[in-house]
Amino acid sequence: MAETTYIDAIRRALGEEMDRDASVFLMGQDIAAFGGPFRASRGLFEKHGRLRVINTPLMESGAVGAALGAALVGKRPVLEMQFADFVSCGFNQIVNNVAKTYYRWETPVPMVIRLPFGGGSGAGPFHSQSPEAWFAHTPGLCVVAPSTPRDALGMLKAAIRDPNPVIFLEHRFLYRREKEELPAGDLLTPLGRANIVREGTDVTILSWSWTLHESLAAAAELAREGVSVEVIDLRTLTPLDEDTIFTSVRKTSKVLIVHEATVTAGFGAELAARIADQCFEWLDGPVRRVAYADRPSPYNKKLEQSLLPGRERITAALRKLARY
Amino acid sequence: MVVSTHSKPPPPPTAVLADTDPRVLRRAHFFMRLSRAWDSRFEAMARVGRIGRWYSAVGNECTTVGTALALGANDSLSTVHRDLGAVLTTYLDPTRLAPALFEDGDQTAWDVLRPPPQALLDTLANQVFGRRGGFTRGVDRSFHYGLIKPEWGIRHVGMISHLGAMIPVAAGLALANVQDGTDRAVLGFIGEGATSQGDFHEALNLAGVMKLPLILVVENNRYAFSTPLSEQYACEKLSDRAPGYGIAGETVDGLDFDAVHAAMNRAIERARTGYGATLLECMLPRMRGHAEGDGSYEMIPAAEREEYLKQDPLVRFEASLLARGHADQQRVERVTATARDIIEDAVERALLTEEPSLAEATRPVFAPGEVATAFARQSTEVTGG
Numbered sequence: 097m098a099e100t101t102y103i104d105a106i107r108r109a110l111g112e113e114m115d116r117d118a119s120v121f122l123m124g125q126d127i128a129a130f131g132g133p134f135r136a137s138r139g140l141f142e143k144h145g146r147l148r149v150i151n152t153p154l155m156e157s158g159a160v161g162a163a164l165g166a167a168l169v170g171k172r173p174v175l176e177m178q179f180a181d182f183v184s185c186g187f188n189q190i191v192n193n194v195a196k197t198y199y200r201w202e203t204p205v206p207m208v209i210r211l212p213f214g215g216g217s218g219a220g221p222f223h224s225q226s227p228e229a230w231f232a233h234t235p236g237l238c239v240v241a242p243s244t245p246r247d248a249l250g251m252l253k254a255a256i257r258d259p260n261p262v263i264f265l266e267h268r269f270l271y272r273r274e275k276e277e278l279p280a281g282d283l284l285t286p287l288g289r290a291n292i293v294r295e296g297t298d299v300t301i302l303s304w305s306w307t308l309h310e311s312l313a314a315a316a317e318l319a320r321e322g323v324s325v326e327v328i329d330l331r332t333l334t335p336l337d338e339d340t341i342f343t344s345v346r347k348t349s350k351v352l353i354v355h356e357a358t359v360t361a362g363f364g365a366e367l368a369a370r371i372a373d374q375c376f377e378w379l380d381g382p383v384r385r386v387a388y389a390d391r392p393s394p395y396n397k398k399l400e401q402s403l404l405p406g407r408e409r410i411t412a413a414l415r416k417l418a419r420y
Numbered sequence: 421m422v423v424s425t426h427s428k429p430p431p432p433p434t435a436v437l438a439d440t441d442p443r444v445l446r447r448a449h450f451f452m453r454l455s456r457a458w459d460s461r462f463e464a465m466a467r468v469g470r471i472g473r474w475y476s477a478v479g480n481e482c483t484t485v486g487t488a489l490a491l492g493a494n495d496s497l498s499t500v501h502r503d504l505g506a507v508l509t510t511y512l513d514p515t516r517l518a519p520a521l522f523e524d525g526d527q528t529a530w531d532v533l534r535p536p537p538q539a540l541l542d543t544l545a546n547q548v549f550g551r552r553g554g555f556t557r558g559v560d561r562s563f564h565y566g567l568i569k570p571e572w573g574i575r576h577v578g579m580i581s582h583l584g585a586m587i588p589v590a591a592g593l594a595l596a597n598v599q600d601g602t603d604r605a606v607l608g609f610i611g612e613g614a615t616s617q618g619d620f621h622e623a624l625n626l627a628g629v630m631k632l633p634l635i636l637v638v639e640n641n642r643y644a645f646s647t648p649l650s651e652q653y654a655c656e657k658l659s660d661r662a663p664g665y666g667i668a669g670e671t672v673d674g675l676d677f678d679a680v681h682a683a684m685n686r687a688i689e690r691a692r693t694g695y696g697a698t699l700l701e702c703m704l705p706r707m708r709g710h711a712e713g714d715g716s717y718e719m720i721p722a723a724e725r726e727e728y729l730k731q732d733p734l735v736r737f738e739a740s741l742l743a744r745g746h747a748d749q750q751r752v753e754r755v756t757a758t759a760r761d762i763i764e765d766a767v768e769r770a771l772l773t774e775e776p777s778l779a780e781a782t783r784p785v786f787a788p789g790e791v792a793t794a795f796a797r798q799s800t801e802v803t804g805g
Contacts, residue, residue, distance in 0.1 A: 121599065147599045153629060158588040158622025165592020168568060168577060169496070171599065189619075193585050195785075201556050201565040201578075204787035236785040259787035288794020335786075335795035374799060 100278045103271040105245035106136050106210075109252035110174065112282070114144055117172060120256055121148040123159055124176030124210075132176055134212060134271055156185035163207055164194050172206045172256055180213030180265065181222045187230070194261045195236035204259035208252070214306055214356055215393050216269040218400055224393035226305075226357035231263045232334045232366065238287060239333040241265035243308040245276050247331055250285025258287060267305045274309075290337040292344065296326035299417055300344045302367055303354040304330045307386075307405055311354050314410035323418045333363055341367070342374050349380035350417050354410055359387035381420030386413045440678065443526050445746050448489055448677060449737065450514050450521055452481040453759035455505035456734055460760075461767050462548070466712040471549070473714075475562070477502040479707035480639055482733035484609070485509050486680035487637050487700070490688050491607055493530040493573030496597070498590035498608035500579045501563055502639060506609065507544070510576060511567070512537040518758050533573045541762070545770035558776030559783075583610065584617030587636065591623040594632035594697075605633040605691035607684075612701075613644025615658055624699065628665035633691035634698075635684065639674065641704040646719040659701045667697040674702030675733040677740070705731040 100108065114120045121144075122137055128151040131138030141149040152159045156177065163173035177183045183190070190209065197205050215224035232239045238260055242248045248266065255262035293308065294315055303311045308329045315325035326344050330337070345351050351371055353364035368383040386405045394400050459476050466474040477484065484505030491497065497510050513531035515522040517538065534540075547554030548562050555565040566577040577593065579586050590608030597604045614620060615638060627634045638658050642649055655661065662669020668690060672679040680702060687698035705728030709717030717725070741747040747755075786792035 150595075150630075153622075153625055155622040155626065157585075157619055158591070158626055161585060161588025161619060161623065162592035162595055162626060165577070165589040165594075166596040166599070167592075168566065168589070169575060169593060169596045171596050188582060189585055189588070192582060193580055193589065196580070197566075198787050199783065199785045200560045201567075202787075203566060203568055238786070238791045254790065258789050258791050260789065260791045262791070287790045288797070332794065335791060335798055337794065338798055370799070 097277045099275040100245050100249075101272050102245045102248050102266070102274040103134055103136060105249035105278065106252060106266060107138060107140075109249045109256070110137060111140055111143075113253055113256040114140065114148065117256075119170055120172045120174065121150065121166075122174050122176065123150045123152055123163055125152055125154055125178045127151060127176055133178060134268070136176065136210070156182055157189050160186040160189035160194060160209065164189065164197070164205060167205045167207045168197070168203055174208045174210065174256060176210045177212070179223050180211035180227050181225045183209070183211055183227060190231065190237070190261075190263075191234045195234045198260065199236055205261050206259045207261045208255045208264050209261070210264045210266060212268045212271075213265050214267040214269055215400055215404060216306065218395060218397035219393075220395035221392035224400070226265075226355070226388070228263070228265055228333055229357055229361060229363045232363050236261070237334065238262045239265070240287060240331060241267070241305040241333065242285070242331055243267070243270070243274075243305050243329050245274055246278060246283070247285045247291070247329075249278060250283045251287065251331065253282070254284050254287050262287070265305065269306050270309075285331070288332045288335050288337055290340040291329045291331055292326065292340065293329045294325065294327040296324035296348065298324045298348055299326070299350040299352060299414055300348045301325060301327045301352045301354055301410075301414075302330060302341060303327070304333065305356065307354045307356050307410075310405070310407045311410055313407040314414055317407070317411050318414050318418070321415070323414065325414060336370070338370065338374070341371070345371055345375045346378040349378050350420060351379075351383045352410070352413055352417055353383065353385045354405055355385075355387050356405060357388060358390050359385055360390050362387050381417055384413055384417055386410050440681065442746060444489060444681070445741065446522060446526060447509070447514055448485050448681075449741060449747070449755055450518060450759065451485045451489075451505055451509045452734055452737060453755050454508050454762065455481045455485065457756075457759040457763040458504055461763050463708075463712055474712045475501040475710070476708040476712060477504045479641065479705050479728070479731070479733060480674070481505045482677050482737060483637065483639055483674040483680055483702040483704060486677050487607055487635070487684040489681065490684040491605070493533055494570055494575055495604050496575040496577070496590070496593040496606040498577045498586050498593065498606065499563055500583055500586065500609055500611060500614075502611070503563070503609045506607070507563065507576065510574060511540050511544070517541070517762060521755055521758055530573045533571070535572055538766075541766045542769055545766045546773055549770050549773075550776070551770060551773045552776045553770070553773050557780050559780055584614035584619040586610070587614070587619050587623035588626070590636065591627050591632055591634055594627065594634040595630065597633055598630065603633075603692040605635060605688050608634060608636045610636060610638055611644065612638055612640040612642070612649070612652065612658060613647070615661075616644075616652055624661070624665040624667065624697065627697035628667045631694065631696035633696070635687040635691060636697065636699050638699065638701040639704055640701055641706045643706050643710075643716070643720060645710040646716045657701060659699055662699040665697075665699075667699060668695070669699040669701070671701040671703065674704040675731055675736055677737050705729075707732070
């Protein structure tokens, strides 16, 4: 069986859901005949036409607002931000209009906003950010960040079907590097459920997206040193699967949180707080974080690599934590 | 008289009603009076502190009612905070609310779809008071809600306080109509203040590119909170921007019912027949402050304020009705009194209703489904319990 890349999984999810439900449509910049800069929608314009694969002018705020209007009267828009960094131009619409509608007047807003995000390719300060915490802070948004093609497929399909706004973070570095064999059929991954990717007994790693893979590499290294690391892929950040996290922490008593976003007020801070609140009696060491330094992402690849929370830094942090 | 260049008062009431359908005129008169009666009551309550804040629509009635009357069932409506007249016109079957004022044949097919008007008016009054029976059951204020009921022919999206943010939403409502292949249009309102925001540009540009069936009515009342037109924009008329988006644009006297209604009918015809969007600027007098009692009204030069108060659209509309023989003085008084009584009753009933349950504060932020279930599974520390 041919392997499916992460970006192919995204395209498959879009295609399958558009076939399944006529109310699903795509909006974004350069997504129609061109297929988007990452070709996520390649072929869908030809199949579904200009009213279901809509090229917008260069706009973010207006596109989010228009998607909201369509969603309120029964459509299921899937909006592509060309790069996650540009979502800041649509921030007000997302956090004030989209996120608060259901609470205010109880009309569902089924909408997915896809954010190609993350660094590792030397793309500089405005094509490398990890903005999940901007949205996790806002009640009313579901924030997800799958790390594998299987979950990219299953979670995008689930996100499109859910009656709520979903911020869907796709890591650009994984688009063509992650691949796996995927069976045919309607593959869904539940939203709001973490995944224990590697079982262990000594330390728990909580991570998602690209750093999940780095964490797995670090866990393998520690295994050679006799330390058993449990690695949990959060997949969904809000709402958080606390059961899976707390159960693991109570088992291992040590936690390392790994994310690519900058460290201060990153989502790791929220995880640390909840663990402190709910697992205090079980902890045998500090809740540690490995994350991006509090800097914009530099353009030069060597500079960027020096700040990225890769496997070496994770390995070093695990060794220290294991000694407690 | 010190009047800024852009703050010219509208022309004197010379226009008289053309051959407008008398059924339309009866409806227009009733809804304009109903809107005014509501404002009079809430302004009075605001003055004595019985309601926190009131944004009066006095002066806007001719524009809001004159445009909304052109809508049909399941056209969409997007409103901000001085559009009570459009909300009432869209929601209520006047022939059931005030049967004595209407004649056989006044009830439309859309009226028949609409729910009992008294109940909807009560819900609106409860909404404004933040009570249990309001559209948001106490979690958001006045016109900050929507009502989407295709079975009633009503598709209404209310505002968020960022104002300009609603223009792209109105464009999205229009986009859905295009996708569905219907001829339904969207009437969106915005003050002239929000035309300086980026969302105005993005939405109208999209509407031009996609030929969306959107009519954006700019209620230009010459002051954004306290800021006069001369500090808001440098073009002569806001409708001058329309050609820049490739859409139709018109500026009309927002106190001239004939002019407003005719311009709206032209715009909706364009929308229904694939000619796309219209920017319809209605020039209005600033007859009240931004909100009652917030001090902004006093920022308008006194002489200018006096000029505006003379431009009352209700006075002008009723003078035209009398001049054209569409109503006599007795009918004008009857409509005014009936509207006042209807509002008085609704307000009195609403004041007796209960506060919302405290559980409303922590009600779900997600619609039922997988995400909502996952949210509810989280610890009480997170959900606020």
